Amino acid sequence: MTTIESAGAVDRDRLTRAFRDVRDFTGGLCRPLRTEDYVVQSMPDASPTRWHLAHTTWFFETFVVRAARPDLPVVDPAYHHLFNSYYETIGDPFPRPKRGLLTRPTVEEVFEYRRLVDARVREILATADEAVVARVAPALEVGLHHERQHQELLLTDLWHAFSQNPLHPVYRDVTLDDPGETRPLRWTTYDEGVVHVGHSGSDFAYDNERPRHRVFLETYELADRPVTIGEFQEFVDDGGYRRSDLWLAEGFDLVRREGWRAPLYWKEGYGVTRCFTLAGLIEPNPAAPVSNVSYFEADAYARWAGARLPTEFEWEAAAAALPVAGNFVEGEAFRPLPDPAGAGAPEERDAPALPRQMFGDVWEWTSSAYAPYPGFTAPAGALGEYNGKFMVNQYVLRGGSCLTSRSHVRATYRNFFAAASRWQCSGFRLAR
Numbered sequence: 001m002t003t004i005e006s007a008g009a010v011d012r013d014r015l016t017r018a019f020r021d022v023r024d025f026t027g028g029l030c031r032p033l034r035t036e037d038y039v040v041q042s043m044p045d046a047s048p049t050r051w052h053l054a055h056t057t058w059f060f061e062t063f064v065v066r067a068a069r070p071d072l073p074v075v076d077p078a079y080h081h082l083f084n085s086y087y088e089t090i091g092d093p094f095p096r097p098k099r100g101l102l103t104r105p106t107v108e109e110v111f112e113y114r115r116l117v118d119a120r121v122r123e124i125l126a127t128a129d130e131a132v133v134a135r136v137a138p139a140l141e142v143g144l145h146h147e148r149q150h151q152e153l154l155l156t157d158l159w160h161a162f163s164q165n166p167l168h169p170v171y172r173d174v175t176l177d178d179p180g181e182t183r184p185l186r187w188t189t190y191d192e193g194v195v196h197v198g199h200s201g202s203d204f205a206y207d208n209e210r211p212r213h214r215v216f217l218e219t220y221e222l223a224d225r226p227v228t229i230g231e232f233q234e235f236v237d238d239g240g241y242r243r244s245d246l247w248l249a250e251g252f253d254l255v256r257r258e259g260w261r262a263p264l265y266w267k268e269g270y271g272v273t274r275c276f277t278l279a280g281l282i283e284p285n286p287a288a289p290v291s292n293v294s295y296f297e298a299d300a301y302a303r304w305a306g307a308r309l310p311t312e313f314e315w316e317a318a319a320a321a322l323p324v325a326g327n328f329v330e331g332e333a334f335r336p337l338p339d340p341a342g343a344g345a346p347e348e349r350d351a352p353a354l355p356r357q358m359f360g361d362v363w364e365w366t367s368s369a370y371a372p373y374p375g376f377t378a379p380a381g382a383l384g385e386y387n388g389k390f391m392v393n394q395y396v397l398r399g400g401s402c403l404t405s406r407s408h409v410r411a412t413y414r415n416f417f418a419a420a421s422r423w424q425c426s427g428f429r430l431a432r
Helices: 012-030 035-039 049-068 096-101 107-127 130-163 229-237 249-258 295-304 312-319 346-350
Strands: 187-190 193-197 213-217 220-223 274-277 280-282 363-369 395-398 415-417
Touching (some): 012 107, 249 295, 312 395
Antiparallel strands (some): 274 280, 395 415
8 A cells, every 4th residue: 555645754633634534524424323223234245334333443453553552452352353354364353244243342332442542543643753653654544545435335334224124214315306308428539559557656545556557448439427227227128137148147147046127226116216225215316327236237238238348447548637526425415326417508518528427426337357457566464455365256346436435536446346246336337
């Protein structure tokens, strides 16, 4: 991993502010919840809210507090097992599918754990020697971005848990958009050539975004917006889930075995008359990007539409010069829904086609397997387990979603999930 700190003195004030802001934001995301909401694990891939709160705290205690102050006793030795996610080199992780069985520690005790560790981190940043702070600053920086990831997971896992409840709980009320008119899909052409991809510079990036390197791209076209709910409905209505010729074999096996007939959270038959969201059960806007689809569904739709999914490098080359702006979780009036692809003003419709909604709204599946870049080396120690050991049987997604933090996204950011995953806010755009 790389930290934004230079080789000079560490900016303690900046780190202190960033730590406070990230931890407070997590607390803010929990304010709409009731105690019972914190403890549910609705499937093996998801985690209870309480576990997210405890695990992110364990991360700071393990990689910052214990590194800076090995003389301090840990808050509770049992937590080193219970809230270790997958760091085999430093302990014995508690099995992920069983996190919902942890009735203790209580929610109240987890919040007390956060309070104690937060106080210790702040004390280290305020009083420790310069050399100590410089030594733990990179791990603290990773921890801040790690917690941003868990803020998003907290919301997507709640979304899945709430979807199992016939009362259709509402996490956050929103004012729904008028359906409006969907902006016609247009294409942007990119000429063949060698492009540089991956992260460079001293600002923060994960190890899987490096090293920066060259790739050759053939001429390609990229859709100027993601595929919408209304467009995906046409695929459903045309029997898309019944046509084996559109699907990868593993995907069609899933369709038959799991009975998939529409994206996750579509209700009332297989139409889009109702959709479950963090705003409850709503009538979705057909102009909004379709979400909660797997790689298999995105790939099948692309075949049906006579197109394909972009590679992650085609996506990055198109996004590199664009501002990282869009619908993110820390928006002034946070709406946990993708923004619609509106028709736009006449002058916008006549303007050259450029990619829109590349950042925020929905993570976008690419056709690229999650693999190391040429020359990739995982960091030494336990933090080397953060990304590298997951570089198999996953596909890359780009751009962030409406549940992602704006401060956490870059054009080079590589999210990754298994091809069958669809509980994340994931959509796609077409290429050809």
